[in-house]
Amino acid sequence: MGQLRVGMVGYAFMGAAHSQAWRTVNHAFDLPLSAQMTVVCGRNESSVAAAAAKLGWSEHTTDWRSVIDRDDIDLVDICTPGDTHAEIALAALAAGKHVLCEKPLANTVAEAQEMAQAAAQAQTRGVRAMCGFNYRRVPAVTFMRQLIESGRIGTIRHVRAVYLQDWIVDPEFPLVWRLRKDVAGSGALGDIGAHIVDLTQYVTGQRIGSVSALTETFVKERPLPGESAGLSASGNGGGTGQVTVDDAALFLARLDGGAVATYEATRFATGRKNGLRVEINGSAGSVAFDFERMNELEFYDATLPATEQGFTRILITEPEHTYMAAWWPAGHPIGYEHSFTHEVRDLIEAIDTGADPAPSFADALQVQLVLDAVERSAASGSWTDVETALVTAG
Numbered sequence: 292m293g294q295l296r297v298g299m300v301g302y303a304f305m306g307a308a309h310s311q312a313w314r315t316v317n318h319a320f321d322l323p324l325s326a327q328m329t330v331v332c333g334r335n336e337s338s339v340a341a342a343a344a345k346l347g348w349s350e351h352t353t354d355w356r357s358v359i360d361r362d363d364i365d366l367v368d369i370c371t372p373g374d375t376h377a378e379i380a381l382a383a384l385a386a387g388k389h390v391l392c393e394k395p396l397a398n399t400v401a402e403a404q405e406m407a408q409a410a411a412q413a414q415t416r417g418v419r420a421m422c423g424f425n426y427r428r429v430p431a432v433t434f435m436r437q438l439i440e441s442g443r444i445g446t447i448r449h450v451r452a453v454y455l456q457d458w459i460v461d462p463e464f465p466l467v468w469r470l471r472k473d474v475a476g477s478g479a480l481g482d483i484g485a486h487i488v489d490l491t492q493y494v495t496g497q498r499i500g501s502v503s504a505l506t507e508t509f510v511k512e513r514p515l516p517g518e519s520a521g522l523s524a525s526g527n528g529g530g531t532g533q534v535t536v537d538d539a540a541l542f543l544a545r546l547d548g549g550a551v552a553t554y555e556a557t558r559f560a561t562g563r564k565n566g567l568r569v570e571i572n573g574s575a576g577s578v579a580f581d582f583e584r585m586n587e588l589e590f591y592d593a594t595l596p597a598t599e600q601g602f603t604r605i606l607i608t609e610p611e612h613t614y615m616a617a618w619w620p621a622g623h624p625i626g627y628e629h630s631f632t633h634e635v636r637d638l639i640e641a642i643d644t645g646a647d648p649a650p651s652f653a654d655a656l657q658v659q660l661v662l663d664a665v666e667r668s669a670a671s672g673s674w675t676d677v678e679t680a681l682v683t684a685g
């Protein structure tokens with residue numbers, strides 16, 4: 292069996308999730324390539340050494356460029372904040388490495404455009420690039436798309452999507468990197484709003500054409516963090532700093548297939564930890580997904596006799612459900628981490644067969660264009676068209 296030798300940059304939240312995926316994927320799925328966890332990169336020598344040992348990487352380094360310079364690395368997995376994505380991905384693609392890059396693809400449309408262009412050019416040399424919108428790979432979401440695609444809910448009228456968190460409700464929560472525009476690009480919008488933009492466009496097959504948005508930053512100044520530790524940092528760095536991103540982003544949208552939509556992404560939904568919910572209403576039925584019950588899908592079939600209609604709770608654990616045959620007997624649920632295993636499984640298959648993995652960098656650029664339209668609409672107070680971008684391999 293051939294090998295896929297991986298170098299991963301960043302080893303915290305997403306680094307741990309991706310490590311779990313690379314560790315597991317060949318044990319769960321029969322694949323043509325064997326993933327090798329060759330090297331992990333971080334900035335602090337002792338921390339990255341400890342992470343390598345804990346997460347299962349053979350080697351560690353503090354210089355991501357050294358990962359890209361190595362001949363024995365086939366794929367670079369980018370699990371760092373958004374301000375680093377473009378530089379690392381462009382260098383990796385130029386060196387002929389396949390790339391998996393966490394979402395959102397970049398911090399700006401210009402960066403995302405450059406990355407999508409580079410990926411299109413690399414593709415002509417057999418190099419693959421994919422963006423990590425992992426919620427697409429939750430089997431219930433995949434099944435939602437299949438139901439919609441096969442016409443089971445008819446013509447889509449409404450898309451209703453929320454992504455609700457509450458981890459910064461406390462005004463004393465420190466100014467971690469996710470609250471700084473220079474590092475994160477945007478706040479709730481790019482961090483979690485990007486997921487529901489991608490997910491809803493994926494399941495409906497429709498793209499957002501225009502938006503009317505508002506954004507809000509409720510707490511504008513926060514204590515500076517001590518040692519930054521992602522979502523669980525404590526504020527003991529001394530002094531305060533300005534929050535430069537949105538705490539919440541809400542928008543209406545028109546989709547190009549005729550559906551209308553509402554989106555809400557917030558970090559101030561007190562009590563909601565990771566509340567990703569999507570409901571789609573069509574002329575012949577409805578489907579609804581709630582990540583807190585990620586092994587289920589609600590389906591309403593309006594073609595049944597009125598006496599039999601009602602929302603059906605479908606347990607998405609049958610071996611016929613995409614990805615599920617690799618796991619447990621029917622009725623035995625899977626979890627968050629499996630979405631990442633499915634992500635790298637699909638990427639490995641695409642690399643082996645020479646297919647283009649999805650979401651491509653061009654797909655992720657389109658999400659970035661939606662985020663950009665939301666920010667422009669919030670600033671102007673007007674309905675705003677999502678711009679289109681031309682990505683060519685030439």
Ligand SMILES: NC(=O)c1ccc[n+]([C@@H]2O[C@H](COP(=O)([O-])OP(=O)(O)OC[C@H]3O[C@@H](n4cnc5c(N)ncnc54)[C@H](O)[C@@H]3O)[C@@H](O)[C@H]2O)c1
Nearest residue numbers: 301302303304305306333334370371372373393394395521
């Ligand atoms: N798919 C998802 O559901 C999901 C969830 C969370 C985060 N993300 C995305 O993943 C990315 C990382 O987020 P996270 O939550 O893992 O952040 P995190 O703060 O937990 O980890 C970031 C990691 O990047 C490292 N890092 C930062 N700058 C670096 C540099 N210049 N060189 C080497 N390493 C560097 C840090 O040391 C740390 O290991 C972001 O793009 C974020 O939007 C995706």
